[in-house]
Every structure is written in structure tokens, then in C-alpha cells.
Amino acid sequence: MKLLVTGGAGFIGSNFIHYWLEKYPNDKIINFDFLTYAGNLENLLDVERDKRYKFIKGDIRNKHDVEKALTGVDILVHFAAESHVDRSLYAAGDFITTNVLGTQILCEVAVKLKIKHFHYVNTDEVFGALPLGTKTKFREDMKFDPRNQYSASKASAEHFIRAYYHTHNLPMTISYCTNNFGPYQHPEKLIPLFITNLLEGKKVPMYGDGLYVRDWLYVKDHCRAIDLVLKKGIVGESYMIGAQHKEVNNLELTRKILKLLGKSDKDIEHIKDRPAHDRRYAVDWGKIAKLGWKPQYDLDHWLDKTVTWYKNNQNWWMRVKSGEYKKYYTKVYGK
Template identity: 50%
Template sequence: MNVLITGGAGFIGSNFVKYMLKEHTEYNIINLDALTYAGNLENLKNIGDNEKYTFIKADIRDKKKIEEVFKEYDINAVVNFAAESHVDRSIEEPEVFLTTNVIGTQILLDIAKKNWKLNPQDKHCRKYKAGVNFLQVSTDEVYGELGKEGLFVETMPLLPNNPYSASKASADLMVRAYHETFGMPINITRCSNNYGPYQFPEKLIPLIINNCLKGNDLPIYGDGMQIRDWLYVTDHCSAIDTVLHRGINGEVYNIGGNNEKANIEIVKLIIEALGKSEDLITYVKDRPGHDRRYAIDNTKIITELGWKPSYTFEEGIKETIKWYLDNTQWMENIVSGNYMGYYKKMYKDVDEDGR
């Protein structure tokens, strides 16, 4: 099988590339990434000489290049991670999210359809090559927010509350439309908050670890009581692999870690693990459209496909903190660049030196 993984130099994508090379040694893995701010080839430096692995620097909006990749590598499956993915950035630059997350996904779908359809010239043809699949990696944020009770289930309406989640919901609907209109074999996965190695430090857990290590203030939006379901990235990779191979055509699968935690709880846990003081906590003005609670019901993927998370939050966060302590140079290489300008822009209540 020749698997095209888009966005495979980012956090989840790079973990998935390595997971697939380890679990499916017979597959050819083609990693396509535009290497924007969150794409980092250092995440993949240990696999560059694997003969089953190919990296291509390209943007999913580049139709000509995507067509070339499909033809040259005879792609059988697409796992689409490529996306702008941070809510704060989407509030600042919503247009970028729309073009990448929606138009980029549509371009991938269209080229896959042309290459996989048995008779691409016939608009009524709904027959495709055996074994092909387009797997769209999405997020639980497309459902909007929950109250104090309840869980997200796959049949809920999509009610996104910020430009990022709106762009992901739009992409999901485009994927669904290609299945319903053209008969394309697809699946959509919607995950809860991921954490683990190689996560870009604008996200909560690596941000707090890095600031703790430097003795800088820890910026917390609002009261810090926003609740998320936390999923260790390796568990997410195994779930996507399960859907890719056993998912029912056209179905959506929620992927959660069964670990609901408030943001402030996560922060205090990291502070304790690193032996720092809670005096570092600095509450900053909450961001617009900040959803209060997300929580995933993953019954469907467990009962229908036999997947379940392997990591408790306690196990996962221990592994995550250890990885960042063992890879401080990786973090330094990132935060020494343009990221710091962005960081200061987002957390205006934090002084210039990060305090």
C-alpha cells in the first residue's frame, strides 16, 4: 500500500508517520508537508534513510504538485492531517485557515477522486479501485461546546464557535459530500485534545513545561476551568490506523482518551512534577469564543472497531514531561525563532521577557 500522509511533519502527523513505518513495514509512506511554522523535519530526523519513506515539501493547495504525487507514487490511501490548527491563530488570520483547511482538503479530494475512480470521465460512476480510502483527521471542536454534562457523539450537529473549528467542520462536510455525491470511500475521525512528544509550544502542555523550565510566568486564559478530554498522541495514532484498516466506509469515528481535565489542573500537575511554584501562574484575558468544555464519547470506535486507549493521563503526562526534559534542544530550536514574536502577541498581559 502507498499511503500519502499530509501534514506529516507536524505534531500528530510526525508521530503517525513513525507509527506507520513501525507497524506496517511493507507500506510505502509518502509524507507531504509545506513546512510552515508547525512543520518541523527535526521531528523525523531518525527515519530519513528508511527506504519505505519519502518526504515531499509541498502545499496541499498546490493542485499541480498533488496531481504529480498521486501519479508518481500510485497513492492508495490519504490520511489528511494538513491543517492550520491553533484557535488563537485563526482569530488573527481566519483567511489562512479557510484556504488551507477547506480549499486544500477539496483539492486533495478532487485529485483522489480522479485517480481512484474506475471511470473518471463518467460523473455517474460510483465505483473505485479496491482498497482506496480518504481519511480526514478532524477535531471534537467542530461540535461546539458542552454544558456540565454530556458527551460528543458522532450524530451531533456541527456547531463550531471559532474560525479554526468552523474551517475544520467545513472540511468535514466537504469530505462527506464527496462520499455522498461521488461515492468516494472516506472516513472522518474527530479527536479530543492531543498531547505528547513533538507538540508545538503554542499548545498548553509544552507551553507550560517550557515556561516552567525557564522560570517564566504561566499564562492561563480566564479562570483556567476550561475542560478538555486529553488523548495521548500514540493512542490517537493507533486509533487512526484502526479506522484506516477497519473503518466502515463513510463513517465518522470519535477518538477520545477518557481523561477529562481542567486546564488549571493540568498546569498545577506540571508545576508539581517539575518542582516549581504556583506563583508562576498568571491569569490573562480569555480569548474570544473560548469553549468551556469538550468531552468525547468513543463508544462507537470501541464497540465497532475494537480500539481503546492504552494510556491513562497519569502515564501519558509522565512520558510527555520526560520527553521534553530529554529534548530541551528541540524546544530551544523552535522558541528561538518567529514563535516568540507570536507568543508575545497572543499573551499581551505577559511582559516582554516572558514574565
């Protein structure tokens, strides 16, 4: 089997490549990535000489490059995206061109080349926000209600994928995953931002009251779920992917990280809230459970492992945090 992964140099994409090469020794995998600020080939140093793995630098918005790379591929797993909500509020243009136009180009080429399976890695954020203090959860049949430029672009892209499914029989599946954490996550995202700030002796910036509830999932569980959808998912269907129903708010999560690093509430700095900050995400993953999936990795244990990974890989994140990232950090969080 020959897979092409878009965005394989990013956080989840690189974890997926590691997962796949380990689990399926006879498969070949192409990583098609434009290496934006979020793409980092250091995430894949250990497999770069593996004969089953090939990296192609390319932009999903470039039809010619996409067609060349996809020729001879069986399965396309589409991760590539501008993925950071905070950035999307100030630079929506990149989110529209990569997330929407790039996805439409992938659909067009996938149809032309008769790709056997196109999987789109979507986010639960397309469903908007749930009220605090309720038991409601996102389900596949809920209507989209994106509330920021990132989720709006991810929702728009899905409409194009569905259009290609209906008009051109694109053999697609879709998954909506909750917030991921684990190794190789860019330190602009909450968990690695907080861990690395504390390791640098800085405070952690907490948006608003910190009572934003998320359903954190260890990245390997996400990879397992995509694997299962590729194997057993029904074409045209979508699947929610969520954690072990242990919703925690940002303040509780931060306190777990502070404790793991021997720090206290004194290391929290409350800052002005993000506009339209979604209050609560929670996922009903009953549909994918029927295919045989449930999350295996517990938050507390794997958060501890993740903290250890960032402690042991300071060179990796220090390089990522320098340069362009510094300008972005100052713009969003101030000096």
C-alpha cells in the same frame, strides 16, 4: 501498501509516521508537507534515510503538486491544517485556504486518481462546547456548532469531503479526536507551552479562570485509532476518539505539570480570557470501541513521560521557540 500523509512534519502527523513504519515494515509512506511554521523535519530525523519513507515538500492548495505526489498512492491520511485556535482568531484567511480549499483539492485529486481510502483527521471542536457540570458528551450524530475560525474551517472541510462522497463516491472515513499531547507538539499549544516556559524559568499564562475542561489523549492512542479506522472503518462513516473519561480542567492539568517540574501556583500568571473559549469537551467513543479500540495510555503516566521528553529535547523546542514564534507569543500573551 503505499500511504500518503499530509502534514506529516507536524505533531500528530510525525507521530503517525513513526507509528506506521514501526508497525507495518512492508508499507511505504510519503510525507507531503508545506513546512509552515508548524512543520518540522527534525521530528523525523530518525527515519529520513529509511527507504520506506519519502518527504515531498508541497502545498495541498496546489493541485498540480498534489496530483504528482498522490499518483500511485493507495491510502491518503489527511492531517495537514492550520491547527491553532488562537492564531485562527487573528489570521482566519490561512485557515480557510489550507483547511477548506486544500481539503477540497485533495478530494478532487483523490477522486480523479481513484485513491482507495481517504481518511480525514477532524477534531471534536467542530461540535462546539459542552456545559460544565453535565455528563453530556460529543457523539458522531450531533450537529456541528463550531465557535471559532479554526473549528469552522475544519467543519467546512468535512462538508466538502461528504459532498465528494455523495457525488463522486469518494471512499472516505472521518475521525473526530479530542485534544492530544505527547512528543513533537509545537510549544504554542498548552501542554508544551507550559512545560517549556517552566523549564525556561518563566510563568505559565492561564486564560481566564482556568476552568476549561478537556479530555486529554496521548498521541499514540490517536494513531492507533486512525489505524483501526483505516482497517475496519466503514466508508462514509465517522468515529469519535476520546480519552479515558478523566476530564480535567486547565487548572488541574497545570498543577500536574507544576508538580512534575517542582513548581507551584506562584508560577501561574492569570491573563485575559480568549474570546468564545469553549468550556468543556468530552467524547463518547462508544462507536469506535465496537471496532475494537479503547485508549491505552493513562494521562498521569504519559504526562510525566511527555515532561521528560521536553526536558531531554531542549534543543528541539528552543529552536522552535525562537524567531517567528516569539512575535506570535508577544501578540497573544503580551511581553
